[in-house]
Amino acid sequence: MLKAIRLLKKAKLFSVKGIFYLLKALFKRGVNLMAILRLGAWLYPERLALVHEKDSFTYLQLYHLVKNLAIRLKENHQIEKGNKIAIVCANHPAFISSLFAAAYLGTDVYLLNSEMGTAQLTRQVKQHQFDFIIYDASFLPLILEMGYENRSLAADGEGESTVSRYLKDAAHLRSGKKLKRSSFNRVVILTSGTTGLYKSAARKASVSAYTGLFLSLLDRLKFENYQSVYVATPIAHGFGLAALCFSYLMGKDVYIRTGFDHKAACALIREEQIESVTLVPVMLRRMLEEHKEALQSLKCIISGGAVLSPVLAGDAMLNLGNKLYNLYGTSEAGVCLLAGPEDLKKYPGTIGKPLDGVSLQIREGQLWLKCAWSAEKDQWISTGDMGYQDGAGYYYLLGRSDDMIVSGGENVYPYELELLLMQHPLIKEVLVTGVEDETFGQRLAAFVVLHDREQLTKEEILSWLSGKAARYQMPKHLVFTEAIPLTPMGKPDRKVARLWLDQEVRD
Incomplete structure (x- = not known):
């Protein structure tokens, strides 16, 4: 209890003012995402809640914009509590405003991948x-095709009725209208999109469930020491949404961009002297x-x-110092493990140890998790990730269970070959996947990106691997490519890589 009070004091939430406004926000807005924004508007009114390219909004401004947007959605589009609202948008102010406005109305919000194909969205x-x-x-033709022209709203574009236009109008208006308090709306995140079949991970807002997670992250990340945050990951994914909500609870200056471009990201961090960033490894x-050199202002890299x-x-540690954290979680289970800079120095590649309140088991090589903030609330959840625990109690990943292949009777993990190949001084990036093989059932195929101006042959790589890799780890195919295919989240896309390989074999 004393530790919790100390941490809340650091977050400026354990004070007469903080507790008063927290309870007031929950009472006025209900237990939903909008309570976070209402709290921010009271505690940090002039801080920057959202900076996107040329647009910026303080917490107070964003709260009023979202409130007015919610009123327009209710009056103009008859959106009511309990409705199912899908949002299919990239990172931009209209998306974030729509997310909070829909939560304010008490709807169930479904966050869809903005890179979905036509068949997947349908x-x-x-x-x-x-x-x-x-x-x-960009989704307008599909919206019309599905017959949703009267049950939809464009985030941007031409016309009087778009989210962006509503936000512009709201900036000059102050509505005296009030909406009824709404609690316990659901936010549904779709996961496992790389297979082409999406699953839903739904969560209801819960103060009791998320308090432990908030305190544990606050303790481990020392987040109170950093003011500016660049959320580089898509907010429609669990990692991006968690980063946004955690930042808003702490009153951080939050920066986003539509899409990820590494040159633009470096420029943003350098120009704004960003102190913390959430991203994926690639x-x-x-x-x-x-x-x-543009990243030297960073004090916390998650x-x-x-x-x-x-x-x-x-x-990263060599070039930027001891600032790197490795966070592990899933859309279904939420954030569950964390490795800090000192952990990564001693145990490179570890995902660390479970956060307070997380139970973890390894069953037949697969990680199973249980925590109060998961989609299944204190029920064991299979993550689909293969992993192991070392003698010091730290956990490591071996890749997805559906990535594992059986070659000549041996269980083979593509990630282990990736780790080996990444040790070659001339190799910049690697993606390994399984392919069918008439003799052994399955074997590995490796896609390799070389450092600029470097040259390497397939025979030289195979010779270098000899003695380092086991017989069943030696790749059947080696493909040189200029870039590894990525999913919208920034993860290596093995499905696309296999299509590339099919084309290479045919050619």
Whole structure:
């Protein structure tokens, strides 16, 4: 209890003013995302809640914009408590405003991947029967095709009725209208998109469930020491949404960009002197290669959403100092493990140890988690990730269970070959996947990106691997490529890589 009070004091929430406004926000707005924004408007009114390219909004401004947007959604589009609202948008102010406005109205909010294909989005609409869709303008033809023209709203684009236009109008207006208090709306995040079949991970807002997570992260990340945060990951994914909400609870200056470009990201961090960033490993790698000097203002780098290789962790610490954290979680289970800078120095590649309140088991090589803030609330959840625990109690990932192949009777993990290849001084990036093989059932195929102006042959790589890799780890195919294919989240896309390989074999 004393530790919790000390941490809340650091977050400026354990004070007469902090507790008063927290309780007032929950009473006035209910237990939903909007309570976070209302609290921020009271505690940090002039801090920057959102900076996106040329636009910036304080906490007080964003709260009033979202409140007015919610009123427009209710009056103009008849959105009511309990409706299913789908949002399919990239990172921008209209998306974030729509998310909080929909929560304010007490709807169930479904966050859809803005890089979804036509078939995938159509499947989700048929499965969930959404009452309303808020979409980026590029989805308009599909919206019309699905018959949603009267049950949808563009986030941007031409016309009087778009989220962006509503926000511009709201900036000059102050509505005296009030909305009823709404509690316990759900936020539904779709996961496992790389297979082409999405699953839903739904959560209700819960103060009791998330308090332990908030305190544990606050203790381990020392987040009170940093004011500016760049959320580089898509907010429609669990990692990005968690980073946004945690930052808002702490009253941070939050920066976002539409899409990720490593050159633009480096420029943003340098120009704004950003102190902390949330990203996936490939983003970190590409920024380090682009302009590591531009990243010197960073004091806290939180990597998550994909496996952090020991080589990349070492490069980051060598060039930027002991500022790197490796966060592990899933859309279903939430944030669950964390490795800090000292952990990564001693145990490169580890995902650390469970946060307070997390139970972890390894069953047949697969990680199972249980915590109060998971989608299943204190029920054991299979993560689908393979891993192990070392003698010091630290955990490590071996990749996804559906990535594992069986070659000649041996269980083979593509990630282990990736780790080996990344140790080669001329190799910059690697992706390994399984392919069918007539003799052994399955074997590995490796996609390799070389450092600029370097040359290497397939025979030289195989010779270098000889003696380092086991017989069943030796790749059947080696493909040189200029870039590894990525999912919208920034994870290596093995599905696309296999299509590349099929084309290479045919050619």
